[in-house]
Amino acid sequence: MTDTNVLIHLLGSLEVTDVEKITAAKLRQVIALLAANANAVVSTEQLIDELWPAEPPRTVRTILQTYIYQLRKLFAGGSANENGSELLGTRPGGYVLALPRTKIDIFRFQHLADSGKEALARNEPELAGHLLRDALGLWRGPVLADVDHGPRLRGLSVYLEEQRLEALTLRIEAYLASGRHRETIGELRYLVAHHELHESFYILLMRALHGSGRRAEALEVFGELRRVLDEELGLEPSFEAKRFQAEILTGSRATACSTP
Incomplete structure (x- = not known):
């Protein structure tokens, strides 16, 4: 794998460091999809489906080859990449971006989030909170906020947003398990207001308030x-939410590290 100073950021606007700014919309889609699948072959058909989901032009394969050529030139011209063209390779049926995943923010996010989840499972909430905070700190805005989304990048955006919410939930879990109830209340009120149907945020807020001695709230x-839930979905709260309500009513104190 070619040694390079190139870094690619997808968690927010698209940024490719050490390379001349990529401005063409289709080129940005191509590099985003290749980066999201770094070191794996992205087939020609997958790229065509992403760039022209409705009706590809008659010369679509020639156009795609031109895009790859243009990206190779950009990589080769990077200040620290004498062999930068090797970053973007041709394989049978498609192309591969040969870039270490440590240089792409979505993979660093996933590694930190997984490590934080494992630390929480080992009952190491302080470490878990630190790792999950660092993972969430990589987010600069919505996934590929300034890149056109075809079906594959749209699916990636939805998937990563779900992962972000899971990491956020786990980070708050870690804070509660560390006894940091009061400092989570404001954030949880914001999350409840902006994710009305995300029940786990309500349960976490209940736990934070109860742990702060604010039983009535x-x-x-x-x-x-x-x-x-009744007005929007015609549903009742989950068993877990009802169980925690019952604990509050009976005066028992739920453990800070229970899972919402």
């Missing part, structure tokens, strides 16, 4: 959850 949050 915790019960009010449960009432709001019940109202929203």
Whole structure:
């Protein structure tokens, strides 16, 4: 694999360091899809489906080859990449971006988030909170905020946003398990307001309030959850939410590290 100073950021606007700015919309889609599948072959058909999902032009393969050629020139011209053209290779049926995944932010995010989840499972909440905070710190905005999304990049965006919410939930879990109830309340109120149907945020807010000695407010949050679920989905709160409400009502204190 070619040694390079190239870094690619997808968690926000697209940024490719050590390379002349890529401005053409289709080129940005191509490099985004290749980066999201770094060191794996992205087939010609997958690229065509991403760039022209409705009706590809008659000369689509020639156009795609031109895009790859243009990207190779950009990589080869990087200040630290005398062999930069080797970063983008041709393989039977497609192309591969031969870039270490440590140089692409989505893979660094996933590694840190997984490490944080494992630390929480080992009952190391301080370490888990640190790792998950670092993972979330890589996000600069919506995935590929300034790149056109075909079906594959759209699916990637949805998948990564789900991972972000999971990491955020786990980070708050770690804070609660560390006894940091009060400092999570404001953030959780914001999350509940912006993710009305995300029940786990309500449960976490109930836990944070209850752990801060604010029993009545915790019960009010449960009432709001019940109202929203009934009006929006015609559903009742989950068993876990009801169990925690019952613990509050009976005066028992749920452990800070229980799973919402």
